[in-house]
Amino acid sequence: MTNDNTTTSPQVYARIGGVLYLITIVLGAVGELFVRGNIVVTGDAAATAANLRSMESLWRFGIASEMFSGICTIILGLILYVLLKPVNKNLALLATFFNLIAIGVQTAYALQLVDALLPLGNATYLKAFTPDQLNAMATMSIEAHANGFGLALLLFGCFFPIAAYLIFKSGYFPKALGILYLIPGLSYLTSSFALILAPDFAQRFYFVIAGPALIGEAALCLWLIVKGVNVAKWEKRLAESD
Numbered sequence: 001m002t003n004d005n006t007t008t009s010p011q012v013y014a015r016i017g018g019v020l021y022l023i024t025i026v027l028g029a030v031g032e033l034f035v036r037g038n039i040v041v042t043g044d045a046a047a048t049a050a051n052l053r054s055m056e057s058l059w060r061f062g063i064a065s066e067m068f069s070g071i072c073t074i075i076l077g078l079i080l081y082v083l084l085k086p087v088n089k090n091l092a093l094l095a096t097f098f099n100l101i102a103i104g105v106q107t108a109y110a111l112q113l114v115d116a117l118l119p120l121g122n123a124t125y126l127k128a129f130t131p132d133q134l135n136a137m138a139t140m141s142i143e144a145h146a147n148g149f150g151l152a153l154l155l156f157g158c159f160f161p162i163a164a165y166l167i168f169k170s171g172y173f174p175k176a177l178g179i180l181y182l183i184p185g186l187s188y189l190t191s192s193f194a195l196i197l198a199p200d201f202a203q204r205f206y207f208v209i210a211g212p213a214l215i216g217e218a219a220l221c222l223w224l225i226v227k228g229v230n231v232a233k234w235e236k237r238l239a240e241s242d
Contacts, residue, residue, distance in 0.1 A: 013079045014079075014224045027066070027072075031065055035065075059113070059117065070103050074100065087237060088166060099156070102159065103152070116138045116139075118137075158185070161182055170233075172229045173223070183215050
């Protein structure tokens with residue numbers, strides 16, 4: 001008999017997924033508030049460049065943490081697929097596609113954070129540029145990362161409504177959890193389109209627009225860690241889907 005494996009497997013997935021989710025939330029907050037928040041001075045390229053030079057190690061830590069967060073998110077995406085596919089395999093797969101592409105975009109644009117350091121180095125060819133030009137190039141790379149991150153959030157924004165629907169319909173997660181998980185999708189879609197259509201507004205009110213996303217993501221994270229899934233109902237849905 002393999003009953004022990006089948007009954008514990010979804011709970012193991014849920015616990016691991018919850019921990020990975022917590023890691024991504026913490027690393028995201030550290031990168032945005034502690035790293036970029038302490039180094040990037042909005043509207044002042046010279047001050048930002050000075051901070052980059054004096055806190056290069058912190059900046060590189062932020063880049064590494066963003067890359068590691070991407071790895072965790074890929075694994076988390078697989079876990080959510082396994083947990084949600086008994087509801088509707090095709091929709092779970094579609095959500096996974098959005099998730100993976102968004103991670104790819106986010107990771108690719110994270111290289112812009114590396115590029116921000118290049119104009120501030122000691123390479124001989126950099127002498128062809130004035131200090132102001134070098135500072136501007138570093139800031140442009142940081143801005144490019146912000147825009148790329150906004151594009152990634154647009155794709156993540158498509159992931160959340162699908163996942164929220166599957167959670168709501170699952171029967172082995174609370175319906176309220178599905179409703180809460182819809183909030184990140186609405187927040188990210190709004191902030192991403194605002195970044196494209198009204199960038200000044202989006203930059204000024206970014207945390208007001210995207211901040212509520214934490215409610216839904218933290219809710220699922222904590223539920224996976226503390227409660228997991230209703231194993232009996234998960235197995236029943238899985239059997240019905242076969």
